[in-house]
Amino acid sequence: MTKKTVSRGVEPITKRAPKHDSSLYDDIEAAWLEQRPDLDLTAALTLLRLERVNQLHEKRLLGISKAVGLQTGELYVLLALRRSGRPYELRPTDLFRALLVTSGAMSKRVARLQEGGFILRVSANDDGRSELVRLTSKGLATADRGITEIAKVVESVIDASGLNKAEIGMLDRCLRKLLAVKTVKATKKIGRLAATG
Secondary structure (H helix, E strand, O other): OOOOOOOOOOOOOOOOOOOOOHHHHHHHHHHHHHHHOOOHHHHHHHHHHHHHHOOOOOOOOHHHHHOOOOOHHHHHHHHHHHOOOOOOEHHHHHHHHHHOOOOHHHHHHHHHHHOOOOEEEEEEEOOEEEEEEEEHHHHHHHHHHHHHHHHHHHHHHHHHHHOOHHHHHHHHHHHHHHOOOOOOOOOOOOOOOOOOO
C-alpha cells in the first residue's frame, strides 16, 4: 500500500465547506438508506427538515423581538393579547394555555411586560378576586409592529422559496393532520439493550 504524500508548503485540506441545509439532509437521508435500507425513513427525514425550518423561523422571530425590545416569549404574549380583540385583555390562565407554557413562566413574562409599560393588570368585571392582563397603548403599538414585521419576513421567505399558494395550502393541510396525532403507542415493548463492550 503506498502512502500519499503532501508536498511541502501546501497544507492538507482538513475542513470542508459548510453544507447548505438542503444538501445536509439529503446526505443524512442517503446515509440511512445505505445503512438501513430495510427502514422507510422518508417521513422521518421530512420531519427533520421541518424541525430545521422551525429553527430558522424561531431565529427570525428572535431578531424581530430584539428589534422591538423584547424577548420572543414576551412578544408572543403581546401578540396573543392583540389577536384577542378589543379591549385586548385575557386572563393569565388563558394566556399560558394559549401559549403552551407553565403558569410560572407566564407570570415572569407578565411581570417583565408590566415593568416595561406594555401591559396592565386589571380586575375582572365578573370577579373582583381575579385579574386580567391588558395591553397598554405602548403594548398595542409594539404588538402591531411585531406582527407586521413577522408578516413581511414570512412573505419574503415564501417568495424566496418559490412556494405557491396551492403548495402552502397543501403543506398546511398536511401539518394539520400531523398535529392531530397526539400520542402513538409503540407496537411492542422495547426491552433494555444489553451493554456491549
